Amino acid sequence: MPRSNRPRRSGAASSGREESDLSSLLQGWKRTEVRRGVTWSVQPISTSRAQKDYVCPGCGGTIDAGIAHVVAWRTDGPLGDAADLAARRHWHLHCWRIG
Template sequence: MARSHRSRGRAAKSREPHPELDVERLTAGWRRTEVRAGREWNVQPVSEAQAVKAYLCPGCRLEIEPGVAHLVAWRADGVLGDAADLASRRHWHTHCWRIGPT
């Protein structure tokens, strides 16, 4: 009978369930907080691969086409709470965000 070259300890480990991914922790590294015009904003980049829909940039009022890297920004200090701030998030061209929302 032929011998197996695999370690038995390794096979047992592969059957263990994988820990659940913490999406919040993964995305927190990309998200940052900025202060603009006395307001605090959450800013998160969107890569070319993640950009699958078209959006209207509030800075220049031009379309952000699918496949174009850009930013998503939402208030971090709104009085209506986190859910309302997240619901009112906007997609910005990176350049438009740099030159400043008002």
């Protein structure tokens, strides 16, 4: 008998678990780095999620839509979390690594 390639239904009970697994996986990509005594949250942005153009603060060049990059923001700024998040910047991968 040929093998069926259709996914098997696992029931409604596991769908909540799958959503929480996905959200924890996505949160796992965010990391914390310390550079020159400043703590930064760093979130990689994949090519599929890069929807707009940005200016990289490292080189002043444009990060075109569809280019993988990182978003970084301070986690220990003097004005608090909301201000830190509002001041986040999009960096080329290379510029962030050497910056």
